[in-house]
Amino acid sequence: MIQPFSLAIHGGAGTLVKGQMTFEKETAYKKALELALDEGFALLKEGASAVDAVEKSVALLENSPLFNAGKGSVFTAHGTHEMDAAIMNGKTLDAGAVSLIHGIKNPIALARDVMEKSDHIFLAGEGAMEFAKSLKYSLEDASYFYDEFRYQQWQEIKGTDSFQLDHSVKKESKFGTVGAVACDQHGNLAAATSTGGMTNKRFGRVGDSPMIGVGNYANNKTCAVSCTGSGEFFIKGVVAYDVSCLMEYKGLSVSDAASEVINKRLLEIGGDGGLIAVDIHGNIATPFNTEGMYRGSRTSYGERKIFIYGE
Numbered sequence: 001m002i003q004p005f006s007l008a009i010h011g012g013a014g015t016l017v018k019g020q021m022t023f024e025k026e027t028a029y030k031k032a033l034e035l036a037l038d039e040g041f042a043l044l045k046e047g048a049s050a051v052d053a054v055e056k057s058v059a060l061l062e063n064s065p066l067f068n069a070g071k072g073s074v075f076t077a078h079g080t081h082e083m084d085a086a087i088m089n090g091k092t093l094d095a096g097a098v099s100l101i102h103g104i105k106n107p108i109a110l111a112r113d114v115m116e117k118s119d120h121i122f123l124a125g126e127g128a129m130e131f132a133k134s135l136k137y138s139l140e141d142a143s144y145f146y147d148e149f150r151y152q153q154w155q156e157i158k159g160t161d162s163f164q165l166d167h168s169v170k171k172e173s174k175f176g177t178v179g180a181v182a183c184d185q186h187g188n189l190a191a192a193t194s195t196g197g198m199t200n201k202r203f204g205r206v207g208d209s210p211m212i213g214v215g216n217y218a219n220n221k222t223c224a225v226s227c228t229g230s231g232e233f234f235i236k237g238v239v240a241y242d243v244s245c246l247m248e249y250k251g252l253s254v255s256d257a258a259s260e261v262i263n264k265r266l267l268e269i270g271g272d273g274g275l276i277a278v279d280i281h282g283n284i285a286t287p288f289n290t291e292g293m294y295r296g297s298r299t300s301y302g303e304r305k306i307f308i309y310g311e
Contacts, residue, residue, distance in 0.1 A: 005300045088224070
């Protein structure tokens with residue numbers, strides 16, 4: 001029997017504050033979100049797996065320079081790009097993640113290959129690059145990831161000890177991590193998340209995005225979750241798994257569990273951001289405690305939404 005199916009995507013929490021968002025910029029963001037949402041949903045409609053759908057949506061967001069992932073990744077302190085990504089299959093609990101990789105056009109594809117073609121879950125740095133080369137991945141030239149806006153963002157704090165989260169309040173330039181969660185026609189869940197990290201980051205810093213149970217998680221017993229926000233706080237709060245736990249052990253609905261974590265628990269420890277989540281009935285939750293969160297969702301009931309600020 002075909003179950004209700006749905007897909008939700010995000011392009012990061014913390015957006016341009018309303019006064020600084022131009023009509024042109026808003027149109028560009030919505031177009032990029034629409035493309036990723038509609039292509040991923042088309043796969044679900046055809047009967048594809050949730051894993052296929054979330055990978056497709058995230059890859060399309062990685063291909064857009066508007067978001068801090070793939071092509072639009074921010075600059076590190078060394079003027080390079082270090083990307084992280086994770087994907088998880090809620091049916092089997094299989095997962096794949098990569099961190100501190102460079103030159104890979106679609107980090108989410110490599111994360112999926114870790115899940116399906118290695119005996120491991122998380123590969124990082126040169127080892128992850130070695131794995132990519134063994135699978136004949138071609139490396140993009142640094143110029144592919146160069147974005148003038150990102151470069152200027154880095155120039156402002158280059159040579160200092162500052163680093164900048166994409167959605168930090170001090171800045172008018174806000175972009176973010178990307179992610180997708182889906183429930184397919186068979187009631188299986190999946191989540192995928194990809195990011196370029198933080199501007200001017202040093203010491204091989206890794207955020208929450210590639211960490212299973214923190215920035216990305218999927219379990220058919222409960223939900224699929226993809227997070228975006230102040231990574232260090234999401235790590236402290238083990239956010240994605242916390243949503244799942246509230247559903248599994250306290251019997252909360254996906255929207256109540258997600259809201260409890262983002263609007264209460266995360267705030268209590270000083271974190272900000274948001275998440276998208278879906279349960280096995282296709283119910284979607286997209287809470288955030290920042291000015292906005294680039295997001296979109298579609299369901300087999302015919303609902304289609306794309307938002308940047310509060311609904």
